[in-house]
Amino acid sequence: MKNVNKITGAEAILLSLMKEDIDTIFGYPGGAMMPIYDKIYSKGRSIKHILVRHEQGAAHAAQAYAQVSGKPGVCFATSGPGATNLITGIANAHLDSIPVIFITAQVPSMLLGTDAFQETDMISLSMPVTKWNYQVTSAEEIPDVIAKAFFFATTGRPGPVLIDVTKDAQLGTLDFNYKSIKSIRSYNPSPAIQDEDINQAISLIASSERPLLLAGHGILLAGATSQLKTFTDKTKIPCAVTLMGKSAISEDHPYYVGMLGMHGNYAPNILTNKADLIIAAGMRFDDRVTGDLKRYATDAKIIHVDIDKAELNKNVRSHLAIHANIKDFFDRIIPRITYQTPENWIEQFRQLNAIEEEKVVRKDCFPGNGKIHAGEVIYLLSRKTNGEAVVVTDVGQNQMLAARYYQYKNPNTLITSGGLGTMGFGLPAAMGAQVGRPDNTVILFTGDGGFQMTVQELGTVFQYNLPVKIVIFNNNFLGMVRQWQQLFNEKRYAETNMPTPDFPLLAKAFGIEGELVKDRTEIPGALDRMLEHSGPYLLEIKTEKEANVFPMIYPGKAVDEIVLEP
Amino acid sequence: MKNTYTITAFSENHIGLLNRITIVFTRRHINIESLTVSSTEVKGIHRFTIVVEDTEEQVVKVVNQVEKLPEVLRAEWYLNDEIIYREIALYKIPIDVAIDKNIEQIMREFNAHMVDIQDGFVIIENTGHVEDTEKLYEVLKPYGILQFVRSGRISISKQKKELSTYLNELPVNEYVKE
Known part of the structure; x- marks a missing residue:
């Protein structure tokens, strides 16, 4: 009588995913994964499984799915080679902060550590490239572990998580009872923003004449694109983006001034070293953005806002480091800010942009003849x-x-x-x-x-x-x-x-x-x-065999040493 | 400028956390001089005490990256003068040496004591800074030391607030029932 409501761990995995509104999985089956795939067979109507041709493909596809849909991606792979094939994709999602839940199968728990067929230590292998990972060895753990995985993957600075599930945990039974998670004591994904931080930011902006806003991937991850637009509309502060921040602001916005970095645009790179204030919004001063750090933002005070405290003062020392969700920051500062950027500063971007247009863009986009x-x-x-x-x-x-x-x-x-x-x-x-x-x-x-x-x-x-x-x-x-x-x-x-x-x-x-x-x-x-x-x-x-991408900041050079041609 | 820093981290008692924490150090090519992991007075929470030689700038970055781990509750760093710290050392010496009257005097000077006597050898214990236990090692060496072992550092900060006070202020894990 008591066992009537019991389901297997494999089924609990799918039900837990469904409780988190997941309807799409990218994956590839294999021996240790078979109990889960057997349940997919019977849940085909509520969960769509996309069968890839190599697990790396499943990982990249799940990440891209997450980026365009706003839902976390889910990716399945079997133990051993199936799981190791994911590593590049997991690392990719990790470095670009994308929420993906990777579920890998594992050999039965009694065989763990014995070099069993298709056994790899996925917990150790994935540790440096996941935000969190966990090995499930009994069916009862599954709902709580999946709830945690979703919570960690999607909150704070998002990132990939991996759950390794032994075959016996997939086959074992449990009373299914799913509870999603609201908070975990060791983890604070939504740091409180202080009034004093907003006051200081406003006064730093007020005293600047040449401010530059750097919008990163954090804007997109936080869903703060409308806030970014409002802030830029209101203050007219020129807004540059990182590669990952592309599409955070429409390129036809009057104060959008281009992309930063090694192959970014001429104006924002050169003027980074002319700016007297840099507002770094949800970006992390990657070396491809900063060039030579010693000669980066040489005249600027820096306000750095990021959800990840470990990014603050990691590469670039800021004058005001604000540990916050960028959306909260904008929501708090927008109603209070009255600053207007001097027109002559904005004009400098337009002038440099015209030079790039003439010397590079025209040749690249309207070559007329040749290959x-x-x-x-x-x-x-x-x-x-x-x-x-x-x-x-x-x-x-x-x-x-x-x-x-x-x-x-x-x-x-x-x-x-x-x-x-x-x-x-x-x-x-x-x-x-x-x-x-x-x-x-x-x-x-x-x-x-x-x-x-x-x-x-x-x-x-x-x-x-x-x-x-x-x-x-x-x-x-x-x-x-x-x-x-x-x-x-x-x-x-x-x-x-x-x-x-x-x-x-x-x-x-x-x-x-x-x-x-x-x-x-x-x-x-x-x-x-x-x-x-x-x-x-x-x-x-x-295409032309020996075409080059310019402008370019040569390795080891400063941002304002960007060149338009070799 | 490089200095000795003691990093303490409090984490959930979960498998693999030691690995996750040490990866932060190895990635930056920082050598761990000493590492002690033990349970705290709060059930389910473990304390990591990690000693490194590095610059303050590096140490701050590492501490932030350790604290960033979702299952680490808190991480802090201290200079030596901000903490009380100890290592424990055990010395195994032949029993015929131990009955030499010099040994009694040495143990008195170092505030060391004998913790066990076995057939053929005795075990002396000493607690202190590395320099202290090192010095006793040098003094005992001429008498013949059969075996020597030293623990990693444990430390306690000079600040007033207790860990359990801090932990009691943390929210408990909250689940939402469907």
Whole structure:
């Protein structure tokens, strides 16, 4: 009689996920995972499982799904190789602070530590790249552990968590009773903002003449994009973004002044060292943003607001470090601030921007003759989609150009591997983005190198008929490494040149339509055919082999030493 | 400037936390001079006492990264003059040496005491700073030390507030029932 309401651990995992409003899982089955997959078979109507072709793909897809949907991603893999294949994807989500719940299967608990078949110590392996992890060895633990996992993954500074579930815990039974978590005593995800911090911020802003606002990924993660807009509208403080902060503010906003960093825009990089006040909002002063730290923001006082206390004064010492949710900060400061940025400071951005437009943008986006430049394709696609597509990139030149030349309008529309710089991220992330936003156009910009790293996911794109628009810029080079070899290794192109397959033919083998573009005149027609096609589409575009991405802050140089050409 | 810092962290008593905490140090290539983990007066909460030689700047960053771990309740750092600290040392010496009258005098001077007598050897215990237990080692060495062992540092801060007072102010874990 008492056992009537008992369910297995495997079923409890799925029920717990459903209690957290999860309806989509990316994963791949295997021996130790079989009890869970058996339950997926019978829960098919309430939970959609996307079967990938390699676990790394599941991890990237789950992350991109989380970024576009605002829900945490969920990813399943079996023990041993299934789980280790996730590591790159977990690390990627960790460095970019994306909430993903990874659930890996494990050998039966009695075999733990014995080098059993397909046993790997996933707790130790994933420890440095997860926000939290836990090994479940009995079915009773499952609801509480999943509740904790969701709480840790989605609150404070978000991040990936991993739950390793032994096979006997999946098969064991429990009385299911799910309770989500509201607070944990060792963990404070919502630090209280002090009045004194707001007072000081207002007075620092009031006494500045050349303020610069740096908006990071934290704006998007906190859902503070409307606050950012209001603050910028009201104060006219020029707003620059980090790579991960792209799409936090519309690029047609009058006070949006471009992207920071190594391949960012000319004006915000140069003027970082002219500013007398920097307001760093939900960003972490990554080395790709700051260049030489000793010569970074040399004239500026710095207000740094971040939800992660460990980021405050980590790379850059701030004058006012505020440990807070960026949304709370804006909500508190907006009603009180009356500051207006002097027009002549804003003008300096416009002047430098015109120089970049003339010397770089025009050449990249309107080359007129010669081989095709990736920039012109991205720019044209941006116009054709009105800046409203979800753009996914791989890593390297395609990524930097997609960040620079697509004109992002809406929040969370650039999905890119920022912190880890994972080649091969693009295709699986595009899948995840499309699953999360089925009605949006999802465009993948990738290169011939990165695309081949996870090319097997074309099988997944085909299976679920995910209408992603795949644009491969094929220069037969690992373009960004080649650029560095040209600039710093006297063109010694060591192992960066690679022959490529016929990509449209490869797509055809997977049942995906595509075409090859070699000539500039074919571009508009091919883009239209791609956008109008109802299913997935692959466009291979042969581009200039030795094109470089500029502007560039050379390694070890200061932000204001950014150059427009080699 | 490098200095000796004692870092204390309080955490939930969960498997793997030691690993998580030490990763923060190894990532930054900081060598842990001494490490002691033990249960506190509050059930389910463990105390880590970690001694490092580094700059204040590095130590602050490490402490923040330790405190950031979701299951760490609090982490703090101290200079030597802000804490009372001790290491315990045990010395195993041959019994025929122990009956030498010098040993009695040495133990008196060092405030050491004998904790066990076995067939053939005795065990002497001494508590103090590393320099103290080191000095006793040097003094006993000529008599022949069979074995020597020293613990990691334990420390107590000079500030008034007790851990349990602080912990009692923390909210308890809250669950929401469906």
